[in-house]
Amino acid sequence: xxxxxxxxxxxxxxxxxxxxxxxxxxxxxxxxxxxxxxxxxxxxxxxxxxxxxxxxxxxxxxxxxxxxxxxxxxxxxxxxxxxxxxxxxxxxxxxxxxxxxxxxxxxxxxxxxxxxxxxxxxxxxxxxxxxxxxxxxxxxxxxxxxxxxxxxxxxxxxxxxxxxxxxxxxxxxxxxxxxxxxxxxxxxxxxxxxxxxxxxxxxxxxxxxxxxxxxxxxxxxxxxxxxxxxxxxxxxxxxxxxxxxxxxxxxxxxxxxxxxxxxxxxxxxxxxxxxxxxxxxxxxxxxxxxxxxxxxxxxxxxxxxxxxxxxxxxxxxxxxxxxxxxxxxxxxxxxxxxxxxxxxxxxxxxxxxxxxxxxxxxxxxxxxxxxxx
Ligand SMILES: Nc1ncnc2c1ncn2[C@@H]1O[C@H](COP(=O)(O)OP(=O)(O)OP(=O)(O)O)[C@@H](O)[C@H]1O
Numbered sequence: 017x018x019x020x021x022x023x024x025x026x027x028x029x030x031x032x033x034x035x036x037x038x039x040x041x042x043x044x045x046x047x048x049x050x051x052x053x054x055x056x057x058x059x060x061x062x063x064x065x066x067x068x069x070x071x072x073x074x075x076x077x078x079x080x081x082x083x084x085x086x087x088x089x090x091x092x093x094x095x096x097x098x099x100x101x102x103x104x105x106x107x108x109x110x111x112x113x114x115x116x117x118x119x120x121x122x123x124x125x126x127x128x129x130x131x132x133x134x135x136x137x138x139x140x141x142x143x144x145x146x147x148x149x150x151x152x153x154x155x156x157x158x159x160x161x162x163x164x165x166x167x168x169x170x171x172x173x174x175x176x177x178x179x180x181x182x183x184x185x186x187x188x189x190x191x192x193x194x195x196x197x198x199x200x201x202x203x204x205x206x207x208x209x210x211x212x213x214x215x216x217x218x219x220x221x222x223x224x225x226x227x228x229x230x231x232x233x234x235x236x237x238x239x240x241x242x243x244x245x246x247x248x249x250x251x252x253x254x255x256x257x258x259x260x261x262x263x264x265x266x267x268x269x270x271x272x273x274x275x276x277x278x279x280x281x282x283x284x285x286x287x288x289x290x291x292x293x294x295x296x297x298x299x300x301x302x303x304x305x306x307x308x309x310x311x312x313x314x315x316x317x318x319x320x321x322x323x324x325x326x327x328x329x330x331x332x333x334x335x336x337x338x339x340x341x342x343x344x345x346x347x348x349x350x351x352x353x354x355x356x357x358x359x360x361x362x363x364x365x366x367x368x369x370x371x372x373x374x375x376x377x378x379x380x381x382x383x384x385x386x387x388x389x
Contacts, residue, residue: 017090017312018342019059019126025085026078027061028054029384036388037344038377039091041336043353044346045389046381052346055381056130056316059344062086062098063128063314065109065119074102088126096125120162127156127305130316133323135294139282143271149301150206150272153213156305156313158205168198168267176262185254195266196246202267203238209304210236210272216303220296223335224328225289231277232293239269291323295332299339306340313341320345321352329353346381 018039024030029051035042044052053069057076060068067076077084077100085099097110109116111125129152138145154161175191214234221229240246249265250257257264274281274293281293295317302313320329329352336343347353378389 017092019088020091021089022059023087024058026081027058027084030054031078031384033386035386039342041376042344043378044381045350050381051384052381053318056318058086060128060130062088062096063122063126065122068130077102127311127313129298131294131298132318146272153301154209157308158209161205168202171195171198172268179257180261182258192250199246199267210234212304213300216300217297220300224292224296224331233275235273235275237271239267240265288323292328299335302341315341315343317345320347
């Protein structure tokens with residue numbers, strides 16, 4: 017399944033954009049401020065029900081308008097749509113024309129991931145970003161995860177409410193037991209998933225950073241130490257949990273570290289290498305999602321020119337060629353893509369027209385208007 021079109025109305029500076037999408041590769045070229053990231057943002061929004069740039073959804077509607085609407089269609093006739101009306105404070109989610117109540121139906125149908133110049137926060141930012149990244153993959157790859165996670169989240173919410181109400185130890189104990197059982201189950205699934213992700217990451221790194229491929233690993237911490245059971249930790253933390261007002265340990269507190277040997281990746285790799293690592297990781301996750309064959313992963317790469325030199329971009333192109341996903345890439349000018357379009361000419365110095373042939377769509381973006389090149 018690939019998307020065949022994206023339409024955005026009154027989203028940022030995209031007043032009325034209708035974009036026919038290529039099943040594999042789509043390039044958007046335009047000056048700063050032309051609307052390239054807004055295109056990716058609108059597609060991200062239809063996949064996640066939120067933006068990757070802001071939590072203030074009212075910033076997304078075109079100035080002096082009250083409603084934005086985004087729709088996508090796939091080659092197997094799936095139609096997904098989301099609109100937000102700020103006058104009435106309403107959100108409408110539609111799947112094949114039928115209104116839906118839950119945002120999660122969007123993510124059940126498409127798997128959208130993005131790499132932007134800000135994606136470095138996966139290394140430097142808090143655990144929240146890393147949890148979000150891993151759980152997106154879990155959601156698509158581990159069939160039992162979505163319902164298990166929903167039940168886990170309900171239990172966590174109930175336990176937190178009890179903590180805030182300062183119930184007695186005996187009353188909390190019942191909830192602690194089942195919370196710990198669910199935490200265990202989630203944790204086992206995550207551990208399996210991280211193992212598959214690590215394998216797949218090695219494969220992507222063999223293309224993008226071959227000298228590092230075998231030295232990189234993902235260290236998973238499940239949310240409580242191995243030394244004791246979760247029930248023991250929680251029972252010992254009774255007083256502290258009451259003063260914080262929430263559950264201190266459990267599967268919601270997991271984190272991952274990306275290591276080069278024993279050192280954190282970000283302390284060992286150059287900025288360009290870190291970007292290649294981020295791309296390798298995102299492609300690895302996309303590959304795992306593609307293998308499950310339920311939804312085709314969509315990768316958004318904002319500002320391909322940032323941090324990547326000619327050789328790195330050519331390597332990225334070879335990874336794109338062997339990855340089964342639909343990709344949208346933005347760039348400020350065509351020259352940044354020259355090596356994508358003529359990969360063999362760089363190496364051989366010949367005037368080859370490139371091996372992409374007609375295998376992509378390219379658009380020019382100017383003042384929020386999109387025209388095919
Ligand atoms: N709510 C809005 N309504 C109208 N225009 C907006 C809104 N929010 C942002 N803009 C404008 O939309 C334009 C496009 O922004 P966008 O970030 O998509 O540009 P871009 O092409 O990705 O630029 P760059 O190459 O600098 O990253 C900007 O000029 C911005 O000021």
